[in-house]
Amino acid sequence: MGSIYALAALGFNIIYNATGIINFAQGEFVMLGAMLMAYFAAVLKLPLLLAFIVVVLLVACVGLILERGCIHPLKNPSILVLVMITIAASILLKGVTMFIAGKEVHGMEYFSGENTVVDMGGAKVPTQTFWILGVLGVVVCGLVIFFNLTLAGKAMRACAFDRTAASLMGIPTKRMVMFSFFLSAAIGGMAGAVIVPISMADYQSGAMFGIKGFGAAVFGGLGNNFGAVSAGLILGILEALTAGYLSSHYKDALPLAVLLLVLFVKPSGLFGSEAAGRLKKF
Amino acid sequence: MADPILELKDVCRFFGGVRAVDGVSFCVSKGQIKSIIGPNGAGKTTLFNVIAGNMKPTKGNIRLQNRNVTMLPDYKMASLGVTRTFQTIKIFSNMTVLENVMIARHPRSRAGFFSAAFRFPWMRREETSLIRESRKYLEFFDLLGKADHPAHTLPFKEQRLLEFARALANEPVILLADEPAAGLNTRETKDIAALIKRIRDTGVTVLLVEHDMSLVMDISDEILVLDFGKKIAEGTPEHIRKNDEVIAVYLGRRAEGA
Amino acid sequence: MMKFFKKQNLFCVVLVLCFSLTVFSFAQEKKEEKKEPIKIGAIFSITGGASWLGEPERNTMVMYVEKINKAGGVLGRPIELIVEDTEGNETKTVNATKKLITKDNVIAIVGPSRSGSTMAIIDIPGEYKVPLISCAAAESIAVPVRKYVFKTPQKDSDAALRILEHLKKKGVKKIAIMSEASGFGDQGRLQLKKYAPEYGIAVVADDTYGPKDTDMTPQLTKIKATEAQAVVNWSIVPAQSIIPKNMKQLGMTIPLYQSHGFGNPKYAEACGEAGEGIIFPAGRLLACDTLPDDHPQKKVLMNYKKEYEERFKDSVSTFGGHAYDALFIIVEAIKKAGVVDKDKIRDEIEKTKGFIGTGGIFNYSPEDHTGLQKDAFEMLTIKNGKFVVLQD
Amino acid sequence: MLRIQNIRSFYGNLLVLKNLSLHINEGEIVTLIGANGSGKSTLLKSIMGLLPPRQGLIVFQDKDITHLRTEKIVRLGIALVPEGRHIFAPLSVQDNLLLGSYSRYSFRNKSEVMADFDRIFDLFPHLVKKRKQLAGTLSGGEQQMLAIGRALMSRPRILLLDEPSMGLAPIIVEDIFAKITKLRSEEKTTILLVEQNAEMALDISDRGYVLETGKIVFQGPREDLLENAEIKRAYLGK
């Protein structure tokens, strides 16, 4: 579960880094990824890999449309307006999905066959977990390489830091913003696609991914990808521990409370540095 | 030196390993205009922040009118009479010009949530006198005509003036002015110089951070030079102008002739 | 300047749009008043967290009202059905109810789908003297009896009793309870805990999970460590399909009992092969084809199933059946009353005896507004992905 | 080389540039002086396509660039060193320079770009030692040099400098101006200099414009400006 939060958090980070926007529709990307995956793999019976690629591309396109349709037309929006727009967009996405896919829950088999488990020191771990961890690993490595070693990645970071200056370098900033939405939607879609065999999905499941992912992103220090991944994993583990050993009622509350305390002590998040965490005012 | 208003003793402020301000001591006497100069990153603004209470000094002692104020937060410093203007203008853009000045009277009025909600007669009287006093300050700066304009519609120079009006309305003992001439042309800078002198003449001590050497040399009674967080020179403008170290790290050759 | 104008125009468009929408919806209602149909209201969770309840309920109502009207209506007048959505939100439910009663002047209301929503409006029917038949299961709806409130689903406590009976028969002494953190799960949990001692069964674990949870392994791991001989899960949300999967992953072989909230073929589907052998009580609808032919409900059930599945291309669920029962109880009552009068209809509903519905055979009385006994439940199990009546 | 004809630019609904015209010839250093709020920065933004004028024409080497996107304009050979430097603080010095070459970077001319690094480091030897350092940790003067170096990486035909002396110590300002002169003499770069520090700027330039409230009120060769009594009083403090 933590990996999914981590992936969702990464999606938040990419858009935040590029535009300073917190995209509250991020959770819907995960939901869309899950729904589409269930559809392609379970209903249309496409081969897994093909389905996966199609799903990720489709979700990424939705991200693109969102940027074109909702974010791009705004000339000089305030942060708060952007937040509300992404919330409105997420309501809309939810509605559209409800119409197209219905209200039922969709699920599918594990990638490597139903009920395959690996015995790890007494604990049974479903194989899908490894798929999820694998995807997370690949995404993280990919992002590290992209942002630190390629010119486009560096250009995106430059864009994030100072958009005007970036455009003065001849960097097409608008295309960078679009691309950030594309990328983060793709990551969201991937998260959805790998999680659906475990958790199933319906049109409403986006909100939860969104909140947890946002939480992980913030607690990891907004914009800090390493932090996002760690915080996502920590969040997942804390949840499992609370549910297992304390009270399942407070399974969602306790990790939140712990992380709130962390935030009070260290306001820039677990791994955010004071200087890097540009605090945006609402 | 008669009557030290502000006294710093061995003040340090470190950020991690960076020694932004490193053992600075000086004092400002009543009615003086004292300037702090130094290259970019010498710690001038940090020093200001430490004095104004925005940051706590890592080490050292600050005394205001013989009272230890080292650890007081900024809003308390303001109510004790340490007021500042900012390098980038920080007026309250969501308010009118008059309201901007009225904010400065905040420590000198007392209406709270409760009394404000119920509008007790004393509170209404307080409000009326607040408006009256604030208009007085606007008049001093020739801004009275624009009292009801939204503050962000003022031209740049008038925003700067408003910032001064606001600072003065706070009835400061000492005014900390952070680069008041930034963004102004030569003529406007001269106006500001005259204005600072006028402020000094009302009995307010002024501590100045400024890059514009003509302004600094023109109005300062004393100058303090910082480099890498350390004080390298202190004295009258003439003295500073001739100081070899200052010339080497800051002024350069040209300034000698200026 | 151009942009300024453009913005302004769009603003005007929005204003006009909002306004016309409102006016339009008002106008729409005015027109309808002239036809003098019998108005029946329905409040279901069509969207929101419980939409899988509201959807079949609404579909059922729409379908049968059409049918009735085609056949000439009731008392020679057509029925007009007004459906409102609760969005799973209590405030909205209250609004919807008041709208139906005071603005649309319905003579009876079917719904809401959920117990919580029903509890939120439980006094309103009495206040305005409009009969209401809830499609929610919670016992507290009909206990104590409220004059204008009835319900069609079987009682939670009966489901609990059936499960406990079955457990006792199997010689189970220790059970673990799992329940969803919602009104439904909570009620069931309480019922199980209350009656278990009477059957000599001890509850050794009692755990909950959120309606949107996706992984129950932590809770199940905890249960696995106990001596529980069976897991009883009480839930109504899709999440319950995850439990059998998780159990299998953990290598748990003890039987899993589900509540009647499991009564949706989709859930069985979602469980996949892990769902085989799950035992749960439910109305007979789900397994009606495996009922003996002489069962009094068989015909009603088969018909409903056929019609619903034909029309909506979707498998039937018990929840739609609750709405079916409610609708026909009201229709019958109107016929018997002979006049469209809310109070008379209420009286006739209360006098319903031997009505064969999808949920069972209904007998209301002034003391009992539930109408069903525990024999309305049949113990079902999953065999080859299909619901069948448990034969033992 | 660059010709601006009767442009009108707006901030929101506020008219900032009122029918402004000016031109810059190849190889010149032209200084633009004016008070805060007179529209200097707006003019630069209009040239760069960050705030396209609603009316008027901007022509660069006989090509109309009035409504081109910023990226395109940079590609054509105009670079702006913005006011307040705007370096990419979280990236290294080298990465900053690399991004400067974004508009012409490709696999083919990689070596060319690498050669440009050396050129920049030759011009600003201060930066060599700090090439791996994060740009945010540089001192103000070094940041300004980096900003100029970064702009040069795109090999501009014309370089626009917005207040390069702002907030810098006099000694550093001198250094920067020396570099600017060197740029012209060695690299033959055309330069439009916008400065608060009018005297120093005029000293190194060929011609000057004086901007007041969105209009050019005076223009001429350096000597004319330096002699003009009005300008002396208002901008030179004499």
Add this chain to the structure above:
Amino acid sequence: MMKRNIYIPYAVFLMIVLLAPMFVKNPYYLGVLVQVGIFSLVTMGLSLLMGYAGQISLGHAAFFGMGAYASAILTGTCHWSPWLAMGAGMLITACVAWFVGTPSLKLKGHYLAMATLGFGLIVNIFFLAEVDLTGGPSGYTFARIPHITFIKWTIKSETSSYYFVWGILLVILLLTLHIIHSRVGRALRSIHADEEAARAMGVNTAQYKVGIFILSGIYASLAGSLYAHYIRFVAPDPFGLMESVLLVTMVIVGGMGSIWGAIAGAALLIILPEALRFFQDYNILIYGAILLFIMLFLPGGIFGGSQMLWLLIRKIPGRRQEAKDG
């Protein structure tokens, strides 16, 4: 001058509120208006916090819920007088707001949003989990919440509820308007504009931020109590995260920095879904679309929008609204 400014719109509003029931007779519509009143109370507090002090809270539904639950439990389980329960609710909420606000409000921007959001979730989980106290997920079912009695009238009918809720709202509105146009209001706005400068002027920003957080919490709690006595049933659902988001949306849609906007926003977002009932399933789509539309084209909110319209009519080329907020 200032007096004319605030009292004339207030008087007009007062008249509209008093006369509205003459035109709106249907109990359903009145009921919706009662809810508008209740939610306006919350958004007014939130507007003080967001529009004036420039802080955000994504956990305000928690305060709303605390008021509602306090009223329900204290009147139902403990048999207190509704008025006493209401006061106790506000007191509890104030304490919690203080406790949460003091550390939270040191945070800024997204971090503050996350902290308040987390707080809201925790409170909601508390409502769900403490079954013995709150009734858990099924809602508070231990006893019926009594009607409230005002002097000698029992507030039972829709009309009396309407006058009761809006009466309270009008009083609070007046007090709020007073606060805005006072030393306190100025201090709050100065925090919004620039916290550092505000402190430099001697405004104890931390104290004011917590103060306004508590005040808005109290408003929400009061609204919650009214809600509990009006609906007479409380369950955790209407006090969850989505509700918090909805509240914030109301304030923004109405237009930040205007108390009137807060009321307009509450009215729009309560009435709109009711009006959209006509569309059945489609309402979620239309609702989302309308929200998106407002945000895209009226970023200043309806109040910002109508101000723009007004400026246009007066042919004053106004500055663009959106430049101001942010």
